[in-house]
Amino acid sequence: MIRLAVRVAAADAELVLAELLELAPSGIEERELPDGRIEYAVYGAPGELPALPEIEVAAGGAIVEIVTSVVDDDWDQQWKAFHRPVLIENAGRALRVRPPWEAADDGAEQIDLVVDPGQAFGTGAHATTRLCLELLLALEPSGACVDLGCGSGVLGIAAAKLGWAPVMAVDHEAESVDATIANAAANRVGVDAARFDLRRGGPAPTAPLVLANLLLPLLLDVAKVGFDGPRPQLMIASGLLSEQAEQVAEAFGSAHGLRELDRRSRGEWSALLLAASPSDP
Numbered sequence: 001m002i003r004l005a006v007r008v009a010a011a012d013a014e015l016v017l018a019e020l021l022e023l024a025p026s027g028i029e030e031r032e033l034p035d036g037r038i039e040y041a042v043y044g045a046p047g048e049l050p051a052l053p054e055i056e057v058a059a060g061g062a063i064v065e066i067v068t069s070v071v072d073d074d075w076d077q078q079w080k081a082f083h084r085p086v087l088i089e090n091a092g093r094a095l096r097v098r099p100p101w102e103a104a105d106d107g108a109e110q111i112d113l114v115v116d117p118g119q120a121f122g123t124g125a126h127a128t129t130r131l132c133l134e135l136l137l138a139l140e141p142s143g144a145c146v147d148l149g150c151g152s153g154v155l156g157i158a159a160a161k162l163g164w165a166p167v168m169a170v171d172h173e174a175e176s177v178d179a180t181i182a183n184a185a186a187n188r189v190g191v192d193a194a195r196f197d198l199r200r201g202g203p204a205p206t207a208p209l210v211l212a213n214l215l216l217p218l219l220l221d222v223a224k225v226g227f228d229g230p231r232p233q234l235m236i237a238s239g240l241l242s243e244q245a246e247q248v249a250e251a252f253g254s255a256h257g258l259r260e261l262d263r264r265s266r267g268e269w270s271a272l273l274l275a276a277s278p279s280d281p
């Protein structure tokens with residue numbers, strides 16, 4: 001097993017992370033080095049890791065150093081130590097997202113959600129996912145939901161646990177669809193997952209609630225191409241650097257009459273809750 005680490009200046013860290021997540025969607029270890037630089041690391045067998053030229057292109061001039069090391073038999077322990085349960089709270093509700101090897105916190109009044117972090121993006125730990133989950137916790141379930149770019153399925157599964165039904169989830173990667181099906185089964189909820197390419201597949205699947213943790217270009221594509229049925233009543237849009245939030249709110253507002261109801265931020269990231277405006281059909 002190889003550990004591939006990219007070291008960047010703290011000021012560049014969030015932007016580099018956004019690019020690296022495209023290359024390593026199943027998760028990136030992050031730690032601050034004693035000198036203040038940030039190190040992002042991925043683990044994989046030789047041949048499974050992103051290629052160095054790809055990383056250099058993705059991170060632009062921000063990389064200070066790339067370090068590869070062979071990790072031995074306890075790499076899975078390191079991996080497990082990195083994936084800790086995440087508690088998300090909002091509006092008097094709490095959701096605990098945990099890997100399968102961590103026990104459920106039976107005594108606590110919280111929704112228990114198990115996600116296997118090995119397969120696809122979405123352990124609940126990344127700010128873009130957390131922000132979506134926070135906004136989702138505040139909504140009263142009212143019908144069907146679709147999770148666009150589902151990764152591990154964490155958002156759709158959370159919606160199903162909160163009472164949204166039926167829940168559909170799409171992703172262009174087969175691994176994400178497989179992970180969503182497996183994670184939904186582990187959580188004993190129904191999520192109908194399928195492959196769909198939001199860039200090339202035409203209008204996006206729609207439902208009264210649309211969850212979309214995608215990066216800016218894809219969100220703008222969805223706003224432009226539109227939905228394959230009635231516009232959503234509610235939409236959570238995430239994967240945005242804070243300075244991009246206005247552009248996304250404007251795109252969905254002008255094309256679909258979806259207006260900003262709420263915005264939450266964490267670090268450099270923001271997520272939007274958009275709602276259909278009755279005066280703007």
Ligand SMILES: C[S@@+](CC[C@H](N)C(=O)[O-])C[C@H]1O[C@@H](n2cnc3c(N)ncnc32)[C@H](O)[C@@H]1O
Nearest residue numbers: 121122129149150151171172196197198199213
């Ligand atoms: C930032 S991850 C979000 C994963 C999960 N929904 C979460 O919130 O943690 C974005 C997801 O969008 C998917 N994606 C990227 N481009 C896509 C496309 N053109 N069509 C469909 N899905 C896409 C990726 O495979 C990835 O799973």
